[in-house]
Amino acid sequence: MSRGEMSGRCVVWVGRPSVEEHFGLLRAGWRTLVADPASQNEALPECGDAAIAVVDLRASALAAVRILHALRENYPGIAWIGLTGSRTPAHEPLVRQALPQALEIIDGASSFTALRQALQRAPGDAPAPIENRPSILTGDSPAIRMLSQNIRKFAPVELPLLITGETGTGKEMAARALHQLSPRHEQPFAAINCGALPANLVQSELFGHERGSFTGATARRIGHFESADGGTVFLDEIGDLPLDAQTNLLRVLQEGTIERIGSCQSIKVDVRVLAATHVDLEKAVSQGRFREDLFYRLNVLRLRMPPLRERNGDIELLAQYFLDAFRESYGTRARAFSTTARKAMNAFAWPGNVRELMNRVQRAAVIADDALITPEDLELSADLPGTDRDSLGSARTSAEREAIVDCLRASAFNISECARRLRVSRVTVYRLCKKHQLALDQLR
Ligand SMILES: Nc1ncnc2c1ncn2[C@@H]1O[C@H](COP(=O)(O)OP(=O)(O)OP(=O)(O)O)[C@@H](O)[C@H]1O
Numbered sequence: 114m115s116r117g118e119m120s121g122r123c124v125v126w127v128g129r130p131s132v133e134e135h136f137g138l139l140r141a142g143w144r145t146l147v148a149d150p151a152s153q154n155e156a157l158p159e160c161g162d163a164a165i166a167v168v169d170l171r172a173s174a175l176a177a178v179r180i181l182h183a184l185r186e187n188y189p190g191i192a193w194i195g196l197t198g199s200r201t202p203a204h205e206p207l208v209r210q211a212l213p214q215a216l217e218i219i220d221g222a223s224s225f226t227a228l229r230q231a232l233q234r235a236p237g238d239a240p241a242p243i244e245n246r247p248s249i250l251t252g253d254s255p256a257i258r259m260l261s262q263n264i265r266k267f268a269p270v271e272l273p274l275l276i277t278g279e280t281g282t283g284k285e286m287a288a289r290a291l292h293q294l295s296p297r298h299e300q301p302f303a304a305i306n307c308g309a310l311p312a313n314l315v316q317s318e319l320f321g322h323e324r325g326s327f328t329g330a331t332a333r334r335i336g337h338f339e340s341a342d343g344g345t346v347f348l349d350e351i352g353d354l355p356l357d358a359q360t361n362l363l364r365v366l367q368e369g370t371i372e373r374i375g376s377c378q379s380i381k382v383d384v385r386v387l388a389a390t391h392v393d394l395e396k397a398v399s400q401g402r403f404r405e406d407l408f409y410r411l412n413v414l415r416l417r418m419p420p421l422r423e424r425n426g427d428i429e430l431l432a433q434y435f436l437d438a439f440r441e442s443y444g445t446r447a448r449a450f451s452t453t454a455r456k457a458m459n460a461f462a463w464p465g466n467v468r469e470l471m472n473r474v475q476r477a478a479v480i481a482d483d484a485l486i487t488p489e490d491l492e493l494s495a496d497l498p499g500t501d502r503d504s505l506g507s508a509r510t511s512a513e514r515e516a517i518v519d520c521l522r523a524s525a526f527n528i529s530e531c532a533r534r535l536r537v538s539r540v541t542v543y544r545l546c547k548k549h550q551l552a553l554d555q556l557r
């Protein structure tokens with residue numbers, strides 16, 4: 114990320130935030146970059162001018178202060194908040210000199226709320242709300258990074274987009290994120306579930322009708338396409354759209370016009386169409402249930418939402434995220450997951466994907482008796498009969514490999530560029546290449 118690309122404020126965390134801290138910040142609207150004192154060779158994050166540092170003096174205080182100095186050479190004005198703990202060597206000269214320059218010093222043992230409030234008090238603009246940022250797609254796996262990258266790329270392009278993926282993978286969430294990042298973000302976003310509309314009302318819902326155009330049409334009705342003029346229409350379960358409505362949708366895409374039922378007057382509408390499906394549309398086309406010409410019109414840009422089981426590393430991260438979010442509203446006892454619960458979650462196939470994970474975590478948070486959620490609380494078996502761990506593992510590995518190769522190709526095999534796109538360090542890119550036995554020389 115370059116300085117110029119920076120938008121909104123971010124936190125540079127000098128040290129290692131816990132998962133709770135990381136997601137606490139994310140939820141409060143802060144993008145977090147980590148400058149880890151343990152990674153000697155990693156470059157400092159390029160955080161731009163709108164950043165504030167949180168210097169974690171609870172563990173490696175001296176190394177953290179050294180990093181702070183380096184950071185301030187690059188960003189002389191950067192404000193910082195110190196997080197201290199019982200092991201902070203407050204009398205050590207380096208630390209003693211640094212402390213008075215901090216904006217605030219917070220006792221790291223106190224609640225996370227204290228830090229969040231200090232960040233809120235820090236001078237500068239408030240961070241962007243979470244729904245305005247690409248990191249809305251919580252996750253850190255290569256598959257989700259590639260997806261976020263594509264969302265950012267597709268957002269400003271005025272072309273239709275098809276989002277595919279299993280149930281609960283976040284198709285609607287991706288569509289909303291894309292709208293938020295697009296130039297249309299101040300205009301309406303209309304989400305319509307085509308599968309939930311009664312067949313005889315689909316046309317009227319989408320395109321509107323004139324008074325008296327059919328029995329029961331007692332007044333003129335404006336359809337979703339017309340009322341979302343200037344904005345985005347998200348057609349969920351597009352595979353369920355009846356054939357006659359498909360014809361009218363094709364007209365919107367080709368000519369940018371609609372006709373209300375009972376009227377032969379064409380009305381210009383300016384909408385961007387995003388569509389989602391969990392069924393195989395190619396198959397629906399071959400079976401004559403979906404218009405081929407409409408399929409090609411919609412399938413210009415494509416986002417594939419990875420199933421949760423292929424999102425290496427994201428299961429625990431999302432589980433903690435949902436637990437933290439739940440705890441914020443309901444002060445439950447459960448704070449984290451036991452080792453066996455984490456194992457069980459990682460080995461489970463998650464047919465309902467992120468939605469299922471969220472539901473299980475919320476239910477577990479309510480019933481858990483302890484601070485640590487168990488596999489039983491999650492209604493997952495610790496030994497998981499019927500789950501093929503090997504095939505799950507290899508599905509994840511191959512998704513990760515695919516994401517890295519895609520990104521390397523897109524970056525013309527430039528490691529720095531690939532690292533920038535994936536928002537990981539160059540060292541991580543090299544590590545992943547090694548892990549997947551990718552010979553860069555041969556790929557190039
Ligand atoms: N990355 C994420 N971070 C946080 N919450 C998520 C994420 N992805 C999905 N969710 C949550 O999971 C649920 C399912 O997401 P969404 O409705 O977008 O999925 P979908 O693919 O449209 O599902 P369906 O196929 O059933 O319509 C929602 O409650 C959403 O808020």
Ligand SMILES: [Mg+2]
Nearest residue numbers: 284285349389
């Ligand atoms: Mg949906």
